[in-house]
Amino acid sequence: MGRGQKLTDLGIEEALMRNLAQLTANVKTILPFSGRLRTLGRRLLLTAAATGALLAVSVPAQADQGFSQFVSGFWPTAKAAGISSQTYNAVFTGMQPDDDTLRLMSKQSEFVKPIWDYLDSAVSDTRVEKGREMLKEYSQVLAVIENRYGVDREAVLAIWGMETNYGGFMGRHNVIQALATLAYAAPRRKSFWEKELVTALAIVQAGHVRFQDMEGSWAGAMGHTQFMPSSWKAYAADYDGDGRRDIWTSIPDALASTAAYLQKHGWQTGKTWGYEVALPSGFDYHMADGEKTLTLGEWGRYGIRRSNGKDFPRPSDNAILVLPAGASGPAFLMLKNFYVIKRYNNATAYALAVGHLADRIIGGGPIEGDWSREHLPLNxxxxxxxxxxxxxxxxxxxxxxxxxxxxxxxxxxxxxxxxxxxxxxxxxxxxxxxxxxxx
Structure with missing residues (x-):
């Protein structure tokens, strides 16, 4: 019986069973793609079962014609990249745009979170304690990763904690659906989203993850440590040697992938990300332009000292003076590894949070300087x-x-x-x- 076909000459029981069977098939078809349609299907199913009404029940398509045209038009691009028609059809049949991605991509928030509020949340006591638990639980895996990639284990853990709260929340969006929505509707960076979409399709086709398990953020960042598909392609690692680079369900693969990323961007083994420092009275703040590079020893000759009173362990290390909240907040001398972290997320607040969380996980204390919280940043x-x-x-x-x-x-x-x-x-x-x- 086709959708919408009228019921004639059927017994009540037979008609109901056929309608329920058809409806179940419809719901299963759309289940992976739309929570809204899933809810509608369940309601229709329950209504039909409860009333026994002789109605030809079907789920209205309500298809976005523009999106359907995008999917059809994108096929030659995917095919040229080696995506099979079997993979393409299996993924896109019945897909609709991701409503949440549509909402978030056009949302221009005027609010700027002050760095002190960001750090309070990102480096909370709860996250620090959880990091210490993960340090113990995955000590052997982290030791292997540290030896293999030369990236300090606490840095890997801190990124995991920052990105998904140690796997507590990896996003609830299907990555391909989100990327297809962005490639279709985002007004900027269309070619970027299309390349990420092709790469995501290739990941599924190669069997590294099932399409329905490819969860991530509304913008396509995936897995425990939130790799974009292109970053997965370039840096993801197969820690356990099973032939899959599974950053979604294999924590060792995800942590190894993060270490590989940091290594390939120049991580310096055994060195920290930076030091909180105290500036002398009358300091020339023109030197804090975020670009001037001197050795730690040279900065010391300008009267800059570590906040905890200790000496710099390697005075020959190069560093840049950074004042995240200007003269009214703490000051830091940032080393090479700070800027490697920024390759993961190019925000000073993010990189500072990762470095500080890493320090706290291995027993470091809180930031010593006070933030003058009345000096709010501008939107x-x-x-x-x-x-x-x-x-x-x-x-x-x-x-x-x-x-x-x-x-x-x-x-x-x-x-x-x-x-x-x-x-x-x-x-x-x-x-x-x-x-x-x-x-």
């Missing part, structure tokens, strides 16, 4: 307002685009210096208020 629109005001005051920063770059930091420093303020180049709500009053 995008506030930054554009700040830039416009700097331009109006004669401190040219270029286009007021809401993005903090070298020109904006230079303009901020010039303004701060002209007003007798500490020229740290940090854009805060306090600075914006001062500019508004300084008409």
């Amino acid at each position: 995008r629109s506030e930054t554009a307002e700040l830039q416009a005001l700097l331009n109006q005051r004669g401190f040219s920063v270029g286009t007021a685009d809401g993005r903090i770059g070298p020109a904006t930091r230079k303009g901020i420093r010039a303004y701060q210096r002209s007003r007798g303020m500490v020229p740290d180049g940090y854009a805060s709500i306090v600075l914006l208020a001062r500019l508004k009053l300084d008409g």
Whole structure:
């Protein structure tokens, strides 16, 4: 019996059973792809079973025609990349866009989380304790990984903790569905999403993970340590030698993959990510431009010391002075490994959280310096307002685009210096208020 066919000359029991069978098949077909349709199917099934009504029950398609055209049009690209029609059809039959991905990709949050709030959450006592438990539980695996890749075990654990809370939440989106949605609907980086989609299809085709188990974030980051498909292709490791690089269900594979990533981006074995430091009175904050590189010994000659009073173990290591919240917050001398972590996620707050969590896991204490929490960072629109005001005051920063770059930091420093303020180049709500009053 086809969908929508009227019932004629059928007994009640036979008609009901046929409708239920057809409905069950419909629900199973759409089950992996749409929670909303899954709920609808269950409701229809229960209604039919309860009432025994002689109705031809079917699940309305409500297909996104544009998405269907995208799927059809993308086939030649996938085929050229070696994807079989069997794989392609098995994956895309019945698929609809991921509603959550559509919602999140267009959401431009104006809120900027202050780095101190970010660190409070990312390096919570609970996450530190869980990390220490994982350090014990996977001690043998981590020892092998550390020996094989030369990446310190606490750094690998910290990334695992940051990305998915040690596997506690790896995302609830089918990666291929999310990537297909982005390739279809995202206004920017279309070619990027298409390449990631092809790579994800190849991963499934090669048998490293089943399509229905390929879970990740709404933007396609996958597994325990959240690799994009292209990163999986380049860096994922087969720790246990079973022929699969399984970052979804094999914790050893996921941890080894993370170590391989860090190794190939230049991780320096046995060295830390950085040091919290104290700056001397009268320090020249122009040196804290996020680029100036000196050895730790050279920084020491400017009066910079470790916050805990200890000596730098290797004074010849190169470092860059970073002030994540300007002169009003803690200061850090960042080493090579800090910037390797930033290759994983190019955000200062993220890399600082990973390094700090790694230290805490192996017994380190909290950050010693205080954050002046009234110096809140600016959101995008506030930054554009700040830039416009700097331009109006004669401190040219270029286009007021809401993005903090070298020109904006230079303009901020010039303004701060002209007003007798500490020229740290940090854009805060306090600075914006001062500019508004300084008409």
